[in-house]
Amino acid sequence: MKRTVSLMLIALFGLTLLSGCNTMRGMGEDIEQGGEAIQREAS
Template sequence: MKILTLMIALIVVIQLSACNTLRGVGKDVEKSGEAIQKSTN
C-alpha cells in the first residue's frame, strides 16, 4: 500500500513540474515573438 501511495505522489509531482515547464516555454516563445515584432517595426 505504501508503494502505491508513493507512486501516485511521484506521478502527481512529475505532472505538476511538467506543466510549469511548458508554461515557462510558452512565455519564452511569446517574448521572443514580441521582440521580433518590435525589431521589424
C-alpha cells in the same frame, strides 16, 4: 507495504505532472517574449 509503495508512486506521478505544467508554461512565455522581440525589430 504495497499500499505505501502505491501511494509513493502516485505522489511521484502527480508531482511530475505538476512540474511538467510549469515547464510548458515557462516555455510558452519564452516563445511569447521571442515573438514580441521579433515584432519590435520588424517595426
